[in-house]
Amino acid sequence: MPFALLLGAALMTQVPAKPAGGDRTDINRTVIKLDVQRHTLRNGLSLLILEDHSAPTFCYLTYFKVGSRNERPGITGISHLFEHMMFNGSSKFGPKVFDRLIESGGGYSNGSTWYDATNYYEEVSSESLETVLDLESDRMRSLLITPENLEQERSIVKEERRLRTDNSTEGKIFELLMANAFIASPYRWPVVGWEPDLNNISLEDCKDYFRTYYAPNNAVVVIVGDVDAAKTRSLMDKYFGDLPSQSPPCGVIDPEPEQKGEKRVIHRMQAELPAIMVGYKTVAWDHADSPVLEVIRSILTDGESSRLYRTLIYEKQIATEAYAFFRPSIHAGLFIIYVQAKEEVEAAALEAALGDVVRAMAAGEVTDRELQKARNQIRAEAIKELKDNSGKADRIALYESMAGDYKKMFTVLDQVDAVTRDDVVRVAKKYFDIDRRTIVTLIPEPAGEAQKDETQEVEP
Amino acid sequence: MIGSAMAIHFAMAGMIMSASAMSGGFKLPPHTTRTLKNGARLYVMEYHELPLVDFGVIIGSGSAVDPKGKEGLASLVAELLRKGTATRSAREIADAVDFVGGSLSASADQDGSHLGAEFLAKDLDLALDLLADTLLRPSFTQEEVDRARAETLGELKAAKENPGLLASRRFIEVLYRGHPYGHPTTGWESSVESITRDDVMRYYRDHYAPDNVIVVAVGDFKSDDMLAKLEARLSGWGGKASVRKPLPDPAAPKGRGIYLVDKPDSTQSQIRYGGLGIRRTDPDFAALTVANTILGGGFTSRLVEEIRVNRGLSYGVNSRFYSLLQRGPYMINTFTKNQTTLETVKLAQEVQSKFLKEGPTQEEIDKARKYLKGSFAIGHQSPDAMADVLGEIAFYGLAPDYYDTWLDRIARVTAEDVKRVSAKFPEAESVLLVLGQASEIRKDLETLGAVSVVPLTER
Numbered sequence: 001m002p003f004a005l006l007l008g009a010a011l012m013t014q015v016p017a018k019p020a021g022g023d024r025t026d027i028n029r030t031v032i033k034l035d036v037q038r039h040t041l042r043n044g045l046s047l048l049i050l051e052d053h054s055a056p057t058f059c060y061l062t063y064f065k066v067g068s069r070n071e072r073p074g075i076t077g078i079s080h081l082f083e084h085m086m087f088n089g090s091s092k093f094g095p096k097v098f099d100r101l102i103e104s105g106g107g108y109s110n111g112s113t114w115y116d117a118t119n120y121y122e123e124v125s126s127e128s129l130e131t132v133l134d135l136e137s138d139r140m141r142s143l144l145i146t147p148e149n150l151e152q153e154r155s156i157v158k159e160e161r162r163l164r165t166d167n168s169t170e171g172k173i174f175e176l177l178m179a180n181a182f183i184a185s186p187y188r189w190p191v192v193g194w195e196p197d198l199n200n201i202s203l204e205d206c207k208d209y210f211r212t213y214y215a216p217n218n219a220v221v222v223i224v225g226d227v228d229a230a231k232t233r234s235l236m237d238k239y240f241g242d243l244p245s246q247s248p249p250c251g252v253i254d255p256e257p258e259q260k261g262e263k264r265v266i267h268r269m270q271a272e273l274p275a276i277m278v279g280y281k282t283v284a285w286d287h288a289d290s291p292v293l294e295v296i297r298s299i300l301t302d303g304e305s306s307r308l309y310r311t312l313i314y315e316k317q318i319a320t321e322a323y324a325f326f327r328p329s330i331h332a333g334l335f336i337i338y339v340q341a342k343e344e345v346e347a348a349a350l351e352a353a354l355g356d357v358v359r360a361m362a363a364g365e366v367t368d369r370e371l372q373k374a375r376n377q378i379r380a381e382a383i384k385e386l387k388d389n390s391g392k393a394d395r396i397a398l399y400e401s402m403a404g405d406y407k408k409m410f411t412v413l414d415q416v417d418a419v420t421r422d423d424v425v426r427v428a429k430k431y432f433d434i435d436r437r438t439i440v441t442l443i444p445e446p447a448g449e450a451q452k453d454e455t456q457e458v459e460p
Numbered sequence: 461m462i463g464s465a466m467a468i469h470f471a472m473a474g475m476i477m478s479a480s481a482m483s484g485g486f487k488l489p490p491h492t493t494r495t496l497k498n499g500a501r502l503y504v505m506e507y508h509e510l511p512l513v514d515f516g517v518i519i520g521s522g523s524a525v526d527p528k529g530k531e532g533l534a535s536l537v538a539e540l541l542r543k544g545t546a547t548r549s550a551r552e553i554a555d556a557v558d559f560v561g562g563s564l565s566a567s568a569d570q571d572g573s574h575l576g577a578e579f580l581a582k583d584l585d586l587a588l589d590l591l592a593d594t595l596l597r598p599s600f601t602q603e604e605v606d607r608a609r610a611e612t613l614g615e616l617k618a619a620k621e622n623p624g625l626l627a628s629r630r631f632i633e634v635l636y637r638g639h640p641y642g643h644p645t646t647g648w649e650s651s652v653e654s655i656t657r658d659d660v661m662r663y664y665r666d667h668y669a670p671d672n673v674i675v676v677a678v679g680d681f682k683s684d685d686m687l688a689k690l691e692a693r694l695s696g697w698g699g700k701a702s703v704r705k706p707l708p709d710p711a712a713p714k715g716r717g718i719y720l721v722d723k724p725d726s727t728q729s730q731i732r733y734g735g736l737g738i739r740r741t742d743p744d745f746a747a748l749t750v751a752n753t754i755l756g757g758g759f760t761s762r763l764v765e766e767i768r769v770n771r772g773l774s775y776g777v778n779s780r781f782y783s784l785l786q787r788g789p790y791m792i793n794t795f796t797k798n799q800t801t802l803e804t805v806k807l808a809q810e811v812q813s814k815f816l817k818e819g820p821t822q823e824e825i826d827k828a829r830k831y832l833k834g835s836f837a838i839g840h841q842s843p844d845a846m847a848d849v850l851g852e853i854a855f856y857g858l859a860p861d862y863y864d865t866w867l868d869r870i871a872r873v874t875a876e877d878v879k880r881v882s883a884k885f886p887e888a889e890s891v892l893l894v895l896g897q898a899s900e901i902r903k904d905l906e907t908l909g910a911v912s913v914v915p916l917t918e919r
Contacts, residue, residue, distance in 0.1 A: 054509055055837050096769065099760045104827045106834015108759060125834040155772035162728040162797060163775055169621050270725035272620045303558035304542075305551070314550075317607065320614035342614045373559045380561025380580055387510060388841040 044217025058225025077193015091142035181438035215246035254331035271444035285328030499671030513679030521667035532647015627730035672701035729896030734791030735886025802904035
């Protein structure tokens with residue numbers, strides 16, 4: 001295959017010459033273009049294919065538009081539990097066969113679940129394309145949902161919960177932050193589910209869930225790698241064409257009322273160091289302030305020149321860890337900041353120092369260089385996310401599903417480039433407002449004295 | 461398998477560097493090597509898929525040469541490289557890296573110290589300047605030494621909240637007691653407290669010399685150009701690393717030791733079971749890779765099947781050889797709720813014994829070979845992965861075509877080979893370490909033999 005064609009099919013990169021002079025000289029103008037082919041099956045399944053022949057492998061990713069936001073009290077955690085159920089066999093391929101065939105195809109598979117969606121992917125060698133389509137269509141058509149499968153995955157998921165939440169200080173206070181910040185939003189319950197709900201999920205719940213949310217019209221399939229697009233498209237018609245579409249699932253709204261005052265939560269557990277996790281109510285992904293919040297996140301947290309690292313860890317030396325987290329979401333989410341104290345530093349001192357960092361943003365202390373640094377970092381990160389087939393598939397699926405067009409992954413970068421200092425000040429003022437804030441404080445208890453591992457709400 | 465919204469760190473296997481069980485089906489893109497007059501060895505590979513460039517610098521001394529009482533020194537020295545040079549302050553270095561969206565990292569493992577960098581290709585000169593400056597001209601100011609020491613002590617304290625990491629660290633200490641591999645690379649609180657600026661300068665002077673350094677560059681550049689740029693920055697570097705005694709052979713544990721680390725509020729036990737494994741240059745590396753894939757490497761391994769799939773005892777279980785210059789550790793890692801701790805331990809031991817005694821089925825051999833064939837290509841689609849492979853070949857002195865012939869060697873592994881190498885899995889001379897709530901699990905563990913209690917944090 002001619003080299004130019006190969007490049008064009010895979011990933012085109014161009015680095016235009018730097019413009020002369022001005023403070024935008026250093027803007028990182030590295031541009032990436034993806035040549036993605038779209039196709040919608042008659043049953044509503046969306047298909048996107050990107051050829052990349054640089055390695056004899058491909059990634060197959062299914063993005064189901066269902067996450068914990070689609071759950072209800074009593075069955076929280078079912079989306080994630082269901083992700084586990086998806087590997088346990090279907091009518092044509094019995095239990096354990098899925099992973100065996102994928103590994104025999106020289107690959108691996110995995111899935112992940114979060115508030116807004118669930119995805120599944122496998123990377124395998126190119127010659128396994130039909131095997132993958134056979135496996136994937138069969139489990140979408142006729143997953144085995146049996147009492148044995150359910151009981152097995154229920155106990156594995158409970159171990160996962162013990163690992164990541166119950167025996168993790170950071171996991172525990174994150175769960176408490178979400179549960180206390182939101183009173184009506186479906187983001188208030190944990191993705192992994194409350195343990196009593198995990199015990200309560202029934203076989204019928206699972207069957208209903210599968211029928212409703214795992215229909216072809218609720219799925220986006222992205223294939224990236226060493227495949228022929230035209231051939232893959234007709235194979236997809238062959239394997240998935242007979243699957244019936246279902247009536248679209250019930251919509252989920254965000255009934256969260258406006259927060260008009262700070263919320264404080266104290267959590268005591270066996271731990272070494274105090275920590276705080278703060279969440280500010282923000283907005284949904286499509287709000288115009290979203291790219292500005294992304295820039296603020298970067299200024300606060302990206303690299304050792306970031307404000308959180310530099311102030312709390314490097315200069316004041318009061319924290320062992322400090323980061324900010326913000327991810328665009330379907331409903332209004334939180335802008336989160338976590339700080340873990342150094343020995344002999346009290347949580348109150350962390351809070352005061354963090355308050356100064358946040359107020360500095362709102363007071364306009366951000367420099368032009370800092371702003372440009374954030375733009376550059378966000379763009380470089382976006383390029384690095386496209387390093388391999390699975391990274392590309394993941395980005396394409398996310399933007400296609402949430403924003404309706406995978407190309408929005410690049411539009412977002414342009415929006416980030418357009419963020420000004422005034423935007424940063426305005427948005428910081430608006431969202432880093434004490435009345436929008438929930439703060440969870442972890443108070444360590446020495447070993448053996450934390451029998452009452454409970455949470456209490458207190459007056460501020 | 462959950463995509464929690466937050467990056468919650470989970471270090472199941474601990475901080476052990478491994479350049480181990482990767483695999484084939486794959487030809488390494490061409491690369492060029494050059495040894496400078498001062499002894500520095502350069503490895504350069506063009507990789508044009510992405511507008512990126514990746515660097516890996518390996519200094520052939522790590523935590524195994526930490527002086528007694530100064531455990532954690534190699535790690536602290538590496539950390540300090542980025543904290544100021546003759547011409548740049550720590551802030552200026554961080555700012556220069558971040559401004560262009562690059563990354564510059566430094567760390568140490570048992571065998572070596574590492575600098576790594578990833579930048580957009582257009583920032584290649586800046587990346588080279590920063591790498592050369594931090595490697596050749598670190599200033600180690602008193603202020604930065606004090607700060608880095610305090611940061612490390614903070615991290616050691618914070619690590620006490622990570623049961624998986626603690627279990628792995630205690631396992632290594634028990635297994636390698638008295639050996640240079642027997643302390644965590646980050647050191648202990650007591651040893652880190654005693655590290656002075658003089659210690660840092662001495663370690664740097666003894667070990668950071670061109671004849672002890674490998675530099676790897678992979679990315680979107682022309683090789684000749686890159687070699688010239690590297691040579692321009694490194695050829696003026698003089699000095700020789702001090703001569704070191706070869707690492708002693710670690711002594712195998714006497715019999716089957718059982719150790720318990722008490723974490724009173726834990727509702728889950730972290731389990732580590734294993735012993736001394738192999739050197740990276742072990743002639744049976746390919747056969748052991750196939751063997752371990754079947755036992756506990758892949759997601760359809762015997763351990764996963766029995767412990768996770770058939771009985772739902774754990775969310776995760778694996779077994780692994782962490783191969784090093786000397787014999788590295790081998791261990792099975794898993795975790796389970798308090799009530800099923802003994803059941804899980806016994807099952808893991810049984811699964812391993814049965815496999816070592818009876819050997820694999822032909823079907824398992826076929827599946828492992830195919831899996832290993834495909835996974836190497838999948839894991840090597842990016843310049844940083846290529847840089848790791850080149851660094852591994854250079855550091856461990858593997859044949860230049862090591863990975864080009866890897867697939868053939870994997871394909872030739874038979875069931876008899878797996879059976880033959882099964883003696884290299886530690887069993888009779890082993891360590892079982894469980895970290896969990898002693899009041900709930902101690903009696904159960906005592907049914908296996910005498911249990912020694914190990915403190916949660918220090919030796």
